[in-house]
Amino acid sequence: MSFRERLQAWRYNLIPDHLVGEILTKRWTDNAIPFLVLVATVAAFGTSIPGFFKPFSLQESTRQLGEFSIVVTGLTVVMLGGGIDLSVGSIFALATFAAVSGFFIFELPVWAAFLMAIGTGIAFGALNGYLIGFRRLRAFLTTLVTFIIGRAVFDILVVNYGAAIQTSSASSDVWDFIGDGSIYRISIPVLTALALAIITHIALTRSRPGWHVLAVGGSRRSAHNAGIKVKQTVFMTYVYSGFCASLAGFLIACRLSGAGPGTGLNMEILALTAAVVGGNSLGGGRGSVVKGLMGAIIVLVMNNGLIRLGYGTGTNQMVIGLMLAIAVIIDIRWLKNRHKVLNEVYVAPVYLKMGETQSAVPGSASPYALNNAISKTDYIGLGALEGPEDVILDRDDHLYCGTRHGEIIRYFAPDYSRSEVFAHIGGFPLGLAFDRDGNLISCVGAMGLYSISPDREVKRLSAETRRSWTSVQDDARLRDPNDLDIAPDGRIYFTDSTKRYDAHDWALDSIENRATGRLLVYDPKTGETKTLLDGYRYMNGVCMAHDGKSLFFAESWACRVHRYWLEGPKAGTAECVIKDMPGYPDNINRASDGTYWMAWLGMRTPSFDLSLRHPGFRKRMTRRLPQDDWLFPNINTGGVVKFDETGRIIGTLGDLTGQSHPMVTSMREHKGHLFIGGILNNRVGRLRLEGADEGWTGPLSYWGERA
């Protein structure tokens, strides 16, 4: 191996670039940037302001944070619903005035003052909600105007009644406790904010109204078409925001026992910046209460920090403006380009040097030499079938195969001209096998392991295995269950070809060539699925050995066949029995003479083998070229290979015309005939096998005579 290749192998096989893509697929990466900003902000101001982390200082600053984050929580809900509420500052101020006037001027009890504040907020929110939800006005301008109206009313009230509040002598222990008290050294506003955040979070993520809000924000039209009452939902978000702002207003009324021209000033732009900086998306649908809280802390720490550090008038506005602009730009660009970035970085090819192979040239003395043996078969379902990946025959000689429409089709013996839909599952049924009781078990691509009883009852057996601790990606889900076989004790051994790609992206998996295929076992007694082997390059066909003590499985992109031992001294280990084949192996099935049939889905080419030694080239290829121009495995020529228990190749059947069976993914021997299927083919072929056992059938070989 040359030094350059060694370097490539280290670079691409040891550095886990694929994790970048896997991390980017996580929803929580949305939170990463605001969280880092939060930590940086708190650290920066915490170190530059003396005594920032002293308990008293924290308690005082968190009091303000409690009120502010309540307002931000309300605004977050409105934004999730696709709107915006700039009037929160006015609502806050008016609610403060309502509470203060109720308590000091009318000398009402605290609960009545509370109700006055909340009533003010809800009424104001309802006005916004009516105009925006039912009258369908623009949220930004409408709340901007109601903000001015609210502010004007507040200014008038303060001018006229401010003095009366100052001179009142009303007092109450409850009022003072809400304003200054704390429980376990946590102030009342913080406790209220936490309670509200938790309730709102649960409501948004786990209740019907919350889901409706997210649905409306995500896509208003789709939500309407889905029968959600869009107008009411929008209305309610503004009412909720009004409620939150007035709750915060009541708390500050208790704390300051007064209302002045400065109450709630600039709160709308602060709250808006907080909500956006936290990562809530403009236009709705994406975001959470936690993001709003993070943004609230960032903005408030920065705002108060700048004041405490003594920066002059205007610095705050400058910083807030800058933060708002940057946050909004990041939000818009990220939302727009996230999938592009993901496409760019997700495919992370690895280095692999394929072994020298024996020739498959027709006429060469090699056992792999191709011929025209399967170019003339009897076609079954020509033109009516789409994608029979696997074929299987039952005890009554009926033929079953899956289609890409998610159906299993049954062709009736003896001439296979009549057919019916045996069962509809969905997904893409791939591997098939009959169990002892005659249930048809299928690996359904993108769905999992399914069982279809003789009376057509579809049952899901397994769709997940245990998640591994070290995997970034959720590898519990079966992404590409491909083939299965059943041991004499009834356990179902099956493969999941790749953890990184969905079934239809198999070409990308071949280009990446990362070893993520798994062998799994499903135990029908316990209903559990376990992972037996991990780390093979596209694990494909599975077949029980004739004695049922081991199984063979194919590793497609490495062109190898392995044997996995179920019993005996090597139980639980796998060994490679065939390597460096000239073709990519697919399903493996039993033959009547004690050997095995193996399908080749395609043939290796020198060009693709070479590209496997140049991961950088393949990475550039997937980034810069359209998919049609990619180099990927040749699937225009396949074949059927026969091998024995030791891995010796007995012979190869090919189709050099490329017309009947260019790509073979499965074959099944039944009563002296071979039935051939291909995932990209539109027929099943039947080939007469000279000299084969006329009585041999699969069910007989596996389960013996009918019980």
Place this chain on the structure above:
Amino acid sequence: MDTKKGFDLFILNQERIVLAITAVIFVVASFGLPGFLTPDNLVAVVRSVSVLGILALGMAVVIIGRGIDLSAVAVMAMSVAWYLQMLNAGWSEAGALALVLSGVILIGLVNGFLVAYAEVPAIFVTLASASFVFGYVRSQIITADAVPVPNGHWLQSLGAVQFLDVPVEVFIFATFALIVFLFLRFTKWGRYVYFAGDNPVAARNAGMPVRPMLVLRYTISAILSFIAGLLTAASLHSMNTRVVNSTLFYDIVLVAVIGGIGLSGGKGGVRNVLIGAALTGILLNTMTIIDIPLIYQNLIKSTILLAAIIIDGVLNPRDEQTAQQGDI
């Protein structure tokens, strides 16, 4: 669609309703309010709306192109404050003017770029830039809220210039109104403003330079704001930056929207600005003569603006086909 193109007096639209209301207020005030129908007061009305009118012209260009510029007031106040600060610090006239003008154009370009190319909603871009412009100039450049015009500067004398007993601001407003009218009506790019505002996607598909046009509109708005600021400084002999926190912005939107420039874009013109300015000017003047305190004036203005927006929403309902998700 309105298929009648002729001048039909019996069709009521917002423009005519507003015109009628203006006329009614004018007549009532003329008879009911002493001192309203004097030449001095009428000149004062026109003069008071001149600055507002110029700002509204810039806003109109942006709104017709389906945008909004919340940074207009901040650009107006802070650019002139910066300009005056430099003059007071002894800069040459040409140097200060060139620097401020390039700063103003830069703000317009940045606003336009972020709206057009970064595809950030105009409302957020201009809200952020308004906050930034105010904060930056206030904290880094000027030292007090108000910056006076230096003694003997041409701005001082400009405020006193009169032509046929009418202050020069009125003529400046008229000149800019004419320029904007000619631009919107008779130039190719002016017509593009309407097409882009009516249906941006279709305009882009038809091959119009929709994005450069957006940048142009925000730049025009910024320059007009600067000019309005100069006129303000000329008549007040100083620039008080506290105006940024006042309700001036709402007055601008009020002028534009109340005259009938639909917020959904593609509708209206200079005539609507003039009508809106007339109503607003007469309204403000009347309220001042009746001696309504400022805080009540704010309440009345904002209530009228709300009514205008509601009527706008009824007359120009949002189009589900061209409205985009997240268009708030």
